[in-house]
Amino acid sequence: MNLRFIDEGYRRSPFVAMVLLFAAKSLLFRLFLFDGLTADGILSDLAAILFVLLVCEAIVPARIRGLVYWAVNLLFSLLLFAATVYYAYYGSVPTYTALKALDQVGQIGDSVNALIKGMYFVYFADLAVIAVWFIVARLTGVRIKGRKRIGKAGILIGCALLCIALSGSSVYRAKAIPNELEQAESLGFLNYQAAAAWQSASDNLAATTGNLEELKAEIAALKASYPYRSDGSPANESQSDSFGTAKGKNVIVIQLEAFQNFPIHLSVAGQEVTPTLNELAGESYYFPHVYQQIGQGNTSDAEFMSNTSIYPTGDIAMSTGYSDRVLPSLPRLLQAQGYTAATFHVNDVSFWDRDKMYPAIGFDKYYDKPYYENDHFNEFGPSDEQLYKTGIEKLSELHKRNQPFYAQFVTVSSHFPFKVPEGRGDSLQLPDGLKDTHLGDYLSAVHYTDYALGVFIGQLKAKGMWDDTVLVVYGDHFGLQPDKANAATISSQLGIKYDARLSRFNIPFIVHDSSLKQGQVVKQPGGQLDMMPTVAGLLGIVPDNEDAIVFGQNLLNIDRNVFGMRYYLPTGSFFNNDILFVPGKGFEDGSAVSLETMEPVADFEQYRSDYEYVMKLMSLSDKYVRLLPKRGPEKA
Structure with a gap:
């Protein structure tokens, strides 16, 4: 392989290479999440990608531009990877607000790991190739040099503004779509984040002007x-x-936790799955048609x-988002x-x-x-038995x-x-x-x-x-993951x-x-x-x-x-x-x-x-x- 030829080609058109890589990853994201590809969606992706890369092209010094491109590429790959794993669990496309929950990930590591599929790592394929290329280049003495801008700053800024106009037009039109998945498919990952930011700003403004x-x-x-x-x-x-x-x-x-209704009154191999709840339902108000509404x-x-x-x-x-409020609640009413x-x-x-x-x-x-x-039951530590043991002690004192x-x-x-x-x-x-x-x-x-x-x-009765x-x-909320146990399999195995x-x-x-x-x-x-x-x-x-x-x-x-x-x-x-x-x-x-x-x-x-x-x-x-x-x- 002629490394000098590759190096020269890269130095002539890294901008074009990055556009193509970002576009390819955006297409992969769409294929992982949505049923197919649409021309409007692809154009929306391209407008957002061009804006990000044109900004880099216009403001980043030539000597470090290649490094910045690959850093942005890595960030974009990580975001798409995380969003794909997120979608596998939630069935929705995350917005930037999900970043506020990043500190929770370490406490549910087992759950996150179980969602990751090997195919998702394809987002990082180019980064792996460039890493190998960099190592080989260093060993063979090939230098990856910077290059001049592809054009004058004014031209770049003009193109970036055009991309903003195209993306803004897409975001504005998509506001009429309440279905978030349809909106995300129409806009693409980057423009969907812009739409979420726009909506958040509008909501915050309304909160400062409304009358309770x-x-x-x-x-x-x-x-x-x-x-x-x-x-x-x-x-x-x-x-x-x-x-x-x-x-x-x-x-x-x-x-x-993660408790669906179907196990109630279900038997497997002649054994009741939920004997306690079966008995409790028989002597209580039992509502079999209640559905989750969590966000x-x-x-x-x-x-x-x-x-x-x-x-x-x-x-x-x-x-x-709302724990800084005084929330009307049943505890307050009872207090x-x-x-x-x-x-x-x-x-x-x-x-x-x-x-x-x-x-x-x-x-x-x-x-x-x-x-x-x-008692090291799972990644959270104490078991339900330990939860109730402490609870009985504290409630008995009140009783x-x-x-x-x-x-x-x-x-x-x-x-x-x-x-x-x-x-x-x-x-x-x-x-x-x-x-x-x-x-x-x-x-x-x-x-x-x-x-x-x-x-x-039993402890409540004894006390x-x-x-x-x-x-x-x-x-x-639900427990079973659709990609690990589909509806047909569950129906067949449980009758x-x-x-x-x-x-x-x-x-x-x-x-x-x-x-x-x-x-x-x-x-x-x-x-x-x-x-x-x-x-x-x-x-x-x-x-x-x-x-x-x-x-x-x-x-x-x-x-x-x-x-x-x-x-x-x-x-x-x-x-x-x-x-x-x-x-x-x-x-x-x-x-x-x-x-x-x-x-x-x-x-x-x-x-x-x-x-x-x-x-x-x-x-x-x-x-x-x-x-x-x-x-x-x-x-x-």
């Missing part, structure tokens, strides 16, 4: 326009049969929603009635900025990693003092990648076809989580706390009907109240926003009457519902009593699937008003949380 009281009235008027009861009557909370039946009781909320914050977003009934904005973890509020989580409290979120929600106390014995309490437990033993150490709990005996598979590991992790919950319930406690159990979206996002929601004489299966569909007002109703509280605006509904007091989901599905997606709807670029080119049959629904025009309502409701929720008063610096 006027917004509350607008929210109330919109909610009143939707018939949550089929007979047209208002959902009068205080007149429902279940209202206040648990008034004055302690409340324990258990958030189960970028995942587990922490589930905590946020179950306590506040406010939509996650989708562009940032709520614990990171006004003399309750104390505590939360238990075996991870470090700084994970997902919970050290800021918990005071914002109003918890009096949090118990994080130092409070538990580390002895007749201090009513609201306690939240966040489990982690069923966290991805679902590896349960041998000899822990009542092990699930898997058939050969499920052993050492993603599905089998998940069922084993869920089974252990159920076992530990059973131990905890005399069971009868005067409302126990709330729900899943935070159930499993839908790639409906079953994946379906989570359990169970509320046990000892005053309920017989268990009830409540088939009303709902989401995580509905958990707080449902529990509040049992406790005799109407949040809206206490100046705590909620965006969910009491599922025991309605027979119609509609609620949105975004991030794991594009904005504009919603569930109602009949369907899950997912938009395309708008409503007309969307798709729908029946909640009952899990079959596609071709004619969904009748649900247009639900789509428009949800879009307005989520927008108002975003404005509401941004306008909430900020906490004083002494509590931040």
Whole structure:
């Protein structure tokens, strides 16, 4: 190989070489994430790429320009690699706001590693080649020299401005597309970041000019326009049969990690996967049609929603973006009635900025990693058994003092990648076809989580706390990864009907109240926003009457519902009593699937008003949380 010829060629046109490499990587990114390539998308990518490289060409001195090009190339490759891995888990394209969660990655290293595929490293192929070339060149004496600019600075700046105009035009047109995936496909990775920055600036400006009281009235008027009861009557909370039946009781909320609904009442090789939850569901309010609504914050977003009934904005973890606010919440409502509020989580409290979120929600106390014995269950450390052991000790002290309490437990033993150490709990005996598979590991992790919950319930009964406690159990989000266990495989191996979206996002929601004489299966569909007002109703509280605006509904007091989901599905997606709807670029080119049959629904025009309502409701929720008063610096 003639290294001098290569060197001369590079020095003549490194700019062109970089344009081609960046374009090739952008095409790879599109192929990894989207179904195909479009001319508009490719042109949008090229405009953004040319702008970045023209800026380098114009301002970087010639002697270091080659080094800067390769540094920018490395950065671009890392961003595309990370975004591809991110998409493999979330099903969405990250924006620059995801960088605020980079400090969390080290604490979930096993989960991240399990998502990486060898093919993703193709983004770095050229960098590997240039590294080898550099080593060989050094050994053979070939020097890689700088070169003159490809043109005058004025020409470069003019071209850069033209690229800005082209990119800006694309971003402006894409603003009308609420579906983030469609928007990302249309714009490309770099322009999508620009669009996110533009939207964030617009939202921040609106937050400084809005009026909270006027917004509350607008929210109330919109909610009143939707018939949550089929007979047209208002959902009068205080007149429902279940209202206040648990008034004055302690409340324990258990958030189960990565817990989907399908394992409940499921048996594998003659063994119940969730015997504890099966029994609990039979004597409680059991809601089998509840769906996750989390955003970028995942587990922490589930905590946020179950306590506040406010939509996650989708562009940032709520614990990171809005923990400087005073958040109206169920803990605050109960504190006004003399309750104390505590939360238990075996991870470090700084994970997902919970050290800021918990005071914002109003918890009096949090118990994080130092409070538990580390039995090295998984990468988080302590097991669910250790979580509950500490919890029982602390709650028993309150119970002895007749201090009513609201306690939240966040489990982690069923966290991805679902590896349960041998000899822990009542092990699930898997058939050969499920052993050492993603599905089998998940069922084993869920089974252990159920076992530990059973131990905890036994302790509550032994300590005399069971009868005067409302126990709330729900899943935070899906567990099974679609690329590791697809819907057809799950259906075949378990003998159930499993839908790639409906079953994946379906989570359990169970509320046990000892005053309920017989268990009830409540088939009303709902989401995580509905958990707080449902529990509040049992406790005799109407949040809206206490100046705590909620965006969910009491599922025991309605027979119609509609609620949105975004991030794991594009904005504009919603569930109602009949369907899950997912938009395309708008409503007309969307798709729908029946909640009952899990079959596609071709004619969904009748649900247009639900789509428009949800879009307005989520927008108002975003404005509401941004306008909430900020906490004083002494509590931040």
